[in-house]
Amino acid sequence: MSDATDPWLIVGLGNPGPDYAANRHNVGFMVADLLAERIGGKFKRAQKAQAQVVEGRVGPPGPASRRVILVKPMSYMNLSGGPVTALRDFYKVPTDHVVAVHDELDVDYGMLRLKLGGGDNGHNGLKSMTKAMGPDYHRVRFGIGRPPGRMQVADFVLKDFSSTERKELAFLVDRSADAVECLLAEGLERAQSAYNS
Helix, strand or coil, rough: CCCCCCCCEEECCCCCEEECCCCCHHHHHHHHHHHHCCCCCCCCCCCCCCCCEEEEECCCCCCCCEEEEEEEEECCCCCCCHEEEEEEECCCCCCCCCCCCCEEEECCCEEEEEEECCCCCCCCCHHHHHHHHCCCCCEEEEEEECCCCCCHHHHHHEEEHHHHHHHHHHHEEEEEEECCCCCCHHCCCHHHHHHHC
């Protein structure tokens, strides 16, 4: 069982490369980038896995601060489990101290849902992580809504946010980063009551 001194592994899910950078599927990377900026770190290539990492502390100085390793897997979404598990093992992070930040089709755009465990809901990044280490990790689910009309899900998630969505995107990414910090500092129930919308 984990305790307060254990580090946290915060995994922003996405696909590497400039072609994917602004896609809906890459909102996890966007949140990870903002968290890195907040702790004054820059992503570097991990020695132990196909990923980029930043280490630092989140929260006020002193006993309330939490050691974090921010992760962006560079393996493509459907292979995220390998690098995440390698880093979890390397940093000796309990599985319940792993947080996946990801896009969620079944939540309306701009809404957040935090939870521990559960299914993958067809999300290939979660599917890969769950296959590699079981389902008992936290999720910060960033709602992107369902594709309009007959658009295929795969096409929808690999498209950039619409111009209307982009007007709110920076605010929503900021709120998601706040939710991650709240989860680490105050626990899941407090974060759910503050951010689940």
